[in-house]
Amino acid sequence: RKEVEQDPGPFNVPEGATVAFNCTYSNSASQSFFWYRQDCRKEPKLLMSVYSSGNEDGRFTAQLNRASQYISLLIRDSKLSDSATYLCVVNRGGSYIPTFGRGTSLIVHP
Amino acid sequence: ETGVTQTPRHLVMGMTNKKSLKCEQHLGHNAMYWYKQSAKKPLELMFVYNFKEQTENNSVPSRFSPECPNSSHLFLHLHTLQPEDSALYLCASSQGTGTSGSYEQYFGPGTRLTVT
Numbered sequence: 001r002k003e004v005e006q007d008p009g010p011f012n013v014p015e016g017a018t019v020a021f022n023c024t025y026s027n028s029a030s031q032s033f034f035w036y037r038q039d040c041r042k043e044p045k046l047l048m049s050v051y052s053s054g055n056e057d058g059r060f061t062a063q064l065n066r067a068s069q070y071i072s073l074l075i076r077d078s079k080l081s082d083s084a085t086y087l088c089v090v091n092r093g094g095s096y097i098p099t100f101g102r103g104t105s106l107i108v109h110p
Numbered sequence: 111e112t113g114v115t116q117t118p119r120h121l122v123m124g125m126t127n128k129k130s131l132k133c134e135q136h137l138g139h140n141a142m143y144w145y146k147q148s149a150k151k152p153l154e155l156m157f158v159y160n161f162k163e164q165t166e167n168n169s170v171p172s173r174f175s176p177e178c179p180n181s182s183h184l185f186l187h188l189h190t191l192q193p194e195d196s197a198l199y200l201c202a203s204s205q206g207t208g209t210s211g212s213y214e215q216y217f218g219p220g221t222r223l224t225v226t
Contacts, residue, residue, distance in 0.1 A: 043217035
């Protein structure tokens with residue numbers, strides 16, 4: 001099993017749709033989890049950290065399920081500007097050493 | 111300037127050249143990272159420095175040589191590269207210590223390298 005796995009997609013959704021991505025991780029000792037967004041030919045940008053209690057930032061909600069070892073990202077009311085690749089990041093055992101997933105591509109169409 | 115800066119933004123070099131990539135962070139962070147991103151491939155972590163000490167080297171070929179003179183600056187020295195080394199090279203920084211929230215990474219815009 002890969003350290004961090006994501007469905008590469010693409011997820012093709014209409015504007016206004018709700019879309020969810022999952023990311024599974026193999027190291028049960030992992031403590032830190034993040035979602036990044038990467039636009040084409042640009043650097044990754046932090047979208048949100050994922051806390052044990054879950055967290056929400058506007059239309060974006062992140063959840064952590066330690067028992068099943070996955071994190072999720074829910075995007076409500078999708079906008080055209082949400083089209084990007086979403087990267088899942090898991091830090092090894094509470095350290096600052098990250099492992100990136102391959103990313104999930106989202107395309108929001110009119 | 112704020113955030114993480116990288117120079118040059120674009121670089122074309124021959125296989126016999128020697129060049130260096132520079133990264134500077136203005137965030138007061140302690141950890142700095144070099145990544146390679148090839149077309150349609152995931153981010154590959156190359157090197158990690160924490161408080162100027164190298165803590166991670168992911169089996170990177172010796173033609174890539176990192177240097178971290180202080181916590182704000184990171185260099186990647188390149189020599190005798192191969193065409194397959196053409197990629198986007200990204201630098202990032204994070205607090206590196208403390209609570210888990212401080213492990214958030216902030217990336218520079220990258221250097222797009224082409225080896226001819």
